[in-house]
Amino acid sequence: MPDPKLKEKRWSQSFEKDLFSKWQSEKLYSKDKLKEGQVFVVDTPPPYPSGRWHVGGALHFCQIDMIARYWRMSRQNVWFPIGIDRNGLPIESRVEKDFSIKAHEVPRGEFLVKCRRTLDKYEKNISNIMNMTGLSVDWSNVYRTDSPEYRTLTQSTFIELWNNGLIYEDTKPNNWCPGCKTTLADAEVEYRTQKGKLIYVNFPLKDGGNIQIATTRPELLGACQAITVHPSGSKYSNLAGKTAIVPLYDKEISIIARDDTNPEVGTGAMMVCSYGDQEDVKVFRELNLIETIIIDQGGKMNELAGSYKGMTTKDAKAAVIKDLEAKGFVEKTESVDQNIPICWRSKDDIELISLPEYYLKQVEFVDKMRELTDDITFHPPKFKQLLLDWLGSISQDWPISRRRFYGTPVPLFICEDHGKFAPEPGVYYEAWDMKLKCTQCDKMCEGDTRVLDTWMDSSVSPLWVSGYKQNDEFFKRSFPVFLRPQGKDIVRTWLNYSLLRVYQMTGKKAFEHVWISGHVVDKEGKKMSKSLGNVVYPEPLVEKFGADTLRYYGAAEAKLGSDIRASEERIAGSAKFIQKLYNVSKFISMFDDSKAVKLEPVDAWIMGELAKLSSRSIRGYEDMDVFVPANEIRNFVWDIFASHYIEMVKGRAYEGDKSARYTLHAALRTILKLLAPITPFITDYVYRELYGKTIHLENFDKLEVGENLPTSDLIKFNESVWAKKKEAGISLRDEIKLKVPEILKTYEKDLIRMHNLRQ
RNA sequence: GGGGCUAUGGUCUAGUUGGUUAUGACGUCGCCCUUACACGGCGAAGGUCCCCGGUUCAAAUCCGGGUGGCCCCACCA
Numbered sequence: 001m002p003d004p005k006l007k008e009k010r011w012s013q014s015f016e017k018d019l020f021s022k023w024q025s026e027k028l029y030s031k032d033k034l035k036e037g038q039v040f041v042v043d044t045p046p047p048y049p050s051g052r053w054h055v056g057g058a059l060h061f062c063q064i065d066m067i068a069r070y071w072r073m074s075r076q077n078v079w080f081p082i083g084i085d086r087n088g089l090p091i092e093s094r095v096e097k098d099f100s101i102k103a104h105e106v107p108r109g110e111f112l113v114k115c116r117r118t119l120d121k122y123e124k125n126i127s128n129i130m131n132m133t134g135l136s137v138d139w140s141n142v143y144r145t146d147s148p149e150y151r152t153l154t155q156s157t158f159i160e161l162w163n164n165g166l167i168y169e170d171t172k173p174n175n176w177c178p179g180c181k182t183t184l185a186d187a188e189v190e191y192r193t194q195k196g197k198l199i200y201v202n203f204p205l206k207d208g209g210n211i212q213i214a215t216t217r218p219e220l221l222g223a224c225q226a227i228t229v230h231p232s233g234s235k236y237s238n239l240a241g242k243t244a245i246v247p248l249y250d251k252e253i254s255i256i257a258r259d260d261t262n263p264e265v266g267t268g269a270m271m272v273c274s275y276g277d278q279e280d281v282k283v284f285r286e287l288n289l290i291e292t293i294i295i296d297q298g299g300k301m302n303e304l305a306g307s308y309k310g311m312t313t314k315d316a317k318a319a320v321i322k323d324l325e326a327k328g329f330v331e332k333t334e335s336v337d338q339n340i341p342i343c344w345r346s347k348d349d350i351e352l353i354s355l356p357e358y359y360l361k362q363v364e365f366v367d368k369m370r371e372l373t374d375d376i377t378f379h380p381p382k383f384k385q386l387l388l389d390w391l392g393s394i395s396q397d398w399p400i401s402r403r404r405f406y407g408t409p410v411p412l413f414i415c416e417d418h419g420k421f422a423p424e425p426g427v428y429y430e431a432w433d434m435k436l437k438c439t440q441c442d443k444m445c446e447g448d449t450r451v452l453d454t455w456m457d458s459s460v461s462p463l464w465v466s467g468y469k470q471n472d473e474f475f476k477r478s479f480p481v482f483l484r485p486q487g488k489d490i491v492r493t494w495l496n497y498s499l500l501r502v503y504q505m506t507g508k509k510a511f512e513h514v515w516i517s518g519h520v521v522d523k524e525g526k527k528m529s530k531s532l533g534n535v536v537y538p539e540p541l542v543e544k545f546g547a548d549t550l551r552y553y554g555a556a557e558a559k560l561g562s563d564i565r566a567s568e569e570r571i572a573g574s575a576k577f578i579q580k581l582y583n584v585s586k587f588i589s590m591f592d593d594s595k596a597v598k599l600e601p602v603d604a605w606i607m608g609e610l611a612k613l614s615s616r617s618i619r620g621y622e623d624m625d626v627f628v629p630a631n632e633i634r635n636f637v638w639d640i641f642a643s644h645y646i647e648m649v650k651g652r653a654y655e656g657d658k659s660a661r662y663t664l665h666a667a668l669r670t671i672l673k674l675l676a677p678i679t680p681f682i683t684d685y686v687y688r689e690l691y692g693k694t695i696h697l698e699n700f701d702k703l704e705v706g707e708n709l710p711t712s713d714l715i716k717f718n719e720s721v722w723a724k725k726k727e728a729g730i731s732l733r734d735e736i737k738l739k740v741p742e743i744l745k746t747y748e749k750d751l752i753r754m755h756n757l758r759q
Numbered sequence: 760g761g762g763g764c765u766a767u768g769g770u771c772u773a774g775u776u777g778g779u780u781a782u783g784a785c786g787u788c789g790c791c792c793u794u795a796c797a798c799g800g801c802g803a804a805g806g807u808c809c810c811c812g813g814u815u816c817a818a819a820u821c822c823g824g825g826u827g828g829c830c831c832c833a834c835c836a
C-alpha cells in the first residue's frame with residue numbers, strides 16, 4: 001500500500017488553530033485584497049457584547065460566514081466586515097446589574113467608563129468565539145458603533161434629517177419604562193401574559209342611579225376624565241350626556257357617546273384615564289381632555305393620586321380595590337388573561353406617560369417601505385411577511401430620544417433666545433458635556449442631555465460598511481449593499497429601521513438580498529435563557545469537536561428559516577462526517593495526481609455525478625441556504641463516492657491507472673471546494689497538503705452536467721452482490737459466480753474486479 | 760379577536776412545479792477488522808407523511824374545515 005501524503009492518522013481539531021493564524025498572517029480576508037469594480041458587501045450584524053454568547057450566536061455567525069465565503073469564492077470581491085454594536089440600554093442594564101448601581105444615581109462620566117470597560121470585556125468573549133469558529137474576519141477593519149467615527153455618522157444623519165424636518169420634537173404619550181426611566185419605541189415593547197382581575201365598579205350618577213364600569217386598572221381612577229358608551233347599542237346609551245361621579249375621588253365626569261366603544265365588551269361602558277392603554281390616548285386626543293398623570297417617572301403614584309401617593313402601581317391597585325370594596329362600589333370581580341406591555345430590556349411594566357421627545361417620521365414612509373421590499377430578494381421568501389406584518393402595524397412615528405447615558409448624544413443645542421439648533425455635521429458632539437455658540441447670536445449654549453435610541457446607530461450600518469460619507473469611490477462601487485443577513489427576531493427593529501434610514505438618506509433600497517435565519521433553541525425547542533438553565537455555550541463544544549464539526553452541524557441541521565435544536569449527540573454525528581472526509585482524502589493522497597486522460601467508463605460516470613452534485617450545491621448556495629450543499633455533499637461523498645466509486649476504482653488506482661488517479665484527485669478537489677465555505681479548516685488543510693495552496697482564494701469548478709447516468713443501476717447491483725455474499729456466508733473478497741447485467745456491461749471490467757466475480 | 764409559520768418512523772430532518780415500494784442522520788438490532796476509515800463496512804427492524812372532507816387517473820405535496828405547537832399584530836375596557 002503506497003504511503004499517503006496525509007500523514008496524520010485522523011483529523012484533529014487541534015490543527016485548526018494553526019490554520020487560523022495562517023489565514024490571519026496571510027491576510028486572506030483583508031479589505032485591501034479587494035479588486036476594482038463592484039464590491040459585494042455583507043452587512044454582517046454587529047453583535048452586542050452585553051453577556052456571554054451562547055451557541056446560537058456562534059452558529060448564527062458561522063452560517064453568515066459560510067454565505068460570505070461562498071460569494072467570495074464565486075464572485076471574488078466580497079467585503080465581509082465585522083462590527084460590534086455597543087450603544088444603548090443593554091450594556092447599561094448589564095452594568096447596573098454587575099456593579100449593583102443605578103445609572104441615574106452615579107456621575108455620568110463614571111458610569112460611561114464602567115460601560116465601556118464592561119463592553120470591552122464581553123467583546124473579547126465574542127471575538128474569541130469568532131476566531132475559534134473560523135470566521136473570515138479582517139480584524140484590522142473592525143468597527144464599533146460607540147466609536148467617535150461611527151457616532152459621527154449617526155449624528156450627521158440626525159442633523160441632516162433634523163434640518164430637513166424629518167425629525168421633530170413633540171410631547172405625546174409614549175411607552176415609558178419606570179425601571180430604565182426612559183421613553184421606548186413600539187418596537188422595543190414586548191408582552192407578557194398574566195392573570196389579572198377585572199373589577200366591576202359602580203360609578204354613582206349625579207342624578208341618582210349607577211353606571212357600571214369593568215376595569216383592570218382601578219389604580220388609575222384618579223386620572224379618570226370621562227366615560228364613553230356606544231350611542232345606541234348599549235344598555236347605557238341613554239346615559240350619554242349625563243354626569244357620573246368617580247368613586248373615592250368624588251370628581252364629576254361626563255358620559256360621552258362614541259361609535260368605537262364596543263357595547264359587547266365589559267359592561268358596555270368604558271372609563272377613560274390618562275393613560276391606561278393606547279385607546280385612552282386616542283380618546284383623550286379626540287375629545288381634547290385634560291391629561292392627568294398620576295404615575296411618576298419611577299413608576300409610583302404621585303400627589304394627584306391622593307392618599308395612594310408614593311405607592312407602586314401594584315400596591316396602589318390593591319389598596320384601591322380594598323377601599324372600593326369597603327365602600328361598596330364593587331359589584332363583582334372576575335379573573336382575566338391580560339397582555340401586559342413590558343420593557344424589552346428590564347422587563348418592567350410599561351406605563352404611558354407624555355414627555356417631550358424627538359421623533360423620526362416613519363408613518364408617511366410605510367408605503368414606500370412596502371414598495372422597496374418588492375425589489376429585495378428575501379431568503380427564505382416566506383420571511384418577507386414578517387416585515388410586511390410589522391409595517392402594517394406602524395401607527396406612530398419613531399421616538400428616537402432616550403433619557404439614558406451610554407449612547408450617541410442627541411446633537412442639538414439650546415439657545416435661550418433662538419431655540420434649538422443643530423451644529424455642522426461631520427464632527428462628533430459629546431453634546432451633554434459641552435457648549436456651543438449659537439448660530440444666530442454669541443451665546444454659548446448647552447447641549448441636549450439625551451442620547452439616541454441604539455437602533456439609530458445600528459440602522460445606518462449598511463451606510464457605514466459601504467463607505468457612505470467616508471469614501472465616495474468605495475461607496476459608489478458597493479451600494480446598495482449586496483446582502484443583509486440577520487435573525488428573524490430583529491426584523492421589526494434592525495431590518496425595518498435600516499430600510500427606513502437608508503431610504504431617507506439615499507432615496508434607495510439598502511440591500512439587494514436579505515437573509516433571515518431562525519433561532520437556535522434548546523433540545524426541547526425552548527428558547528435558551530439563564531433563568532431556565534438551558535444555555536449551551538459554544539467554547540466547550542469547539543474544544544471537544546472542533547470548529548468544522550460545529551459549523552457543519554450548523555449548516556446541515558436545519559433548512560434556512562427553521563429553528564435549530566442544539567443537541568450534542570447530533571453534533572457528534574457531524575464529527576463523523578468530518579472524519580470520513582479526512583479518510584477519503586487520505587486514501588486519495590496515496591496516489592499521485594495525474595493529468596487528464598481519456599476516462600474509463602466508471603470514471604466518466606463519477607465525473608457526471610460530481611457535476612450534478614456541483615450544480616445542486618451551487619444552486620443551494622445561490623439561494624443562500626447552506627443546508628442544501630451541506631447535505632448534498634455529505635450524501636454524495638458517503639453514499640456514492642466512498643461506498644461505490646472508490647470501491648470500484650481501487651484496484652486500478654493501486655496499479656497506477658492514470659484515468660483512476662486523475663479522477664480521484666479531480667473529484668476530491670471539487671468536493672473540497674464545494675465544502676470549503678462550510679468547513680474551512682479541514683478543506684484548507686487537505687488542499688494545502690495536496691495541492692500546495694490555500695483553497696479559500698480558489699474558484700469553483702465548471703463541470704458539464706452528466707446525463708443518463710447508471711447510478712441507481714450500479715448501486716443496486718453492488719448491493720445485490722453484497723447481499724448475496726452475506727447470504728452465502730462468504731467474505732466480501734471471496735469469489736462468487738455472478739453475471740454483470742447487460743445494462744452495466746460498459747463497467748464490467750471494474751465490477752468483476754471489485755466483487756471478484758466469476759463469469 | 761385577527762394574521763403568519765408549522766405538523767413526516769423513538770428523536771431530528773429532506774421532499775423544487777402532485778407521478779411507480781417517502782430522504783438522510785442519530786439511536787436500536789444482527790453479522791463483519793473486506794489492503795482509506797471499527798468515529799468503519801454490510802444487512803435489518805421501525806412511518807395511518809396530525810385528523811376529516813374535497814379536486815385528480817394519481818396527493819406528504821393542491822383546496823376547504825378541524826386540532827396541536829411556535830411567532831407576530833390588536834383598543835377587550
